[in-house]
Amino acid sequence: MKKVLTTLAVAAAMSSSVAFASTPVMFSSIDNFNAPDENAVGGVRVAALYGKVDELKGVDLAVIGLSETNNTTGVNFGIFGASKVNISMTGASFGFFNWNTGLTTGANFGAVNVTNDVKGANFSFVNYSEGNTLFDLGAANLSETSTVQVGVFNKTAKIEGVQIGLINCADNGFFKCFPIVNFAK
Template identity: 75%
Template structure:
């Protein structure tokens, strides 16, 4: 029975990957060059300078430039000055010098600079800047519209739902508008 369940699970994984993605391996570069010429990847992609596809499920490597997708499920790696941009949704982990997510992210953004919108997970970097709602921001400077937890030297949000811990903590709805060490919602 256990062997049958394992076989069924592996078959379902391959079937879902095949139904969604057209190619298991891709190379992308400037001017929307993709080899093979597909718009979805279910496996591994290497983007050099600037690579763009609609959907990626798997692992995405960006080298000397930016990897751009509309939706990503998996891992984005920015290697050798690589950056990651996701336009609609990311589920997984983004690791890069610069992570740019204009939609919704579920998982972890880990880099030098994270520019995000809505994050259900962790932003960890030197600078975290979010125009939407974040769950946890951990960095030297954390700037967001709405956040639940901010941990850093300087934290600033319009709406804190939980707590800010840092050297300077500013929240429009905070117990104090700006307060050292800790601040929380009124």
């Protein structure tokens, strides 16, 4: 598994650094400190305590703290840290806390995932989405609209597929709340 993730990260970093002009390696920290002083990374960025850039294509490592971007294409790793993506994330986020307020295309793996729209999957203890999700797997899954939710407690305003879990609640479900399985009327 480590070899696969490393290979994916290196491939993303190498292919993305050719795609646009940016710095290939960056260190970020508090007070908007970026070394080098750029706003785009096409390679690898390490953020300690807090770091922010507009565009990241490659690998983003959050080491103790929050790493924030507007657009990310690649892989976020939260090593005792969290990642926040404001507009779009394409790829995968691995961390304790993944916070994506725009569109996510890919997967989020964490203890807590807070998302907006996810074209892909959320895997976490708690998955909370203010928009649409395709697939949520966790102890608690909460969303506005979802296609599939699998967990102990599942809650959505609109289920488009199925909920499987101990307690399944959907405003448009064949029952508002039902054990084991629930789906749209």
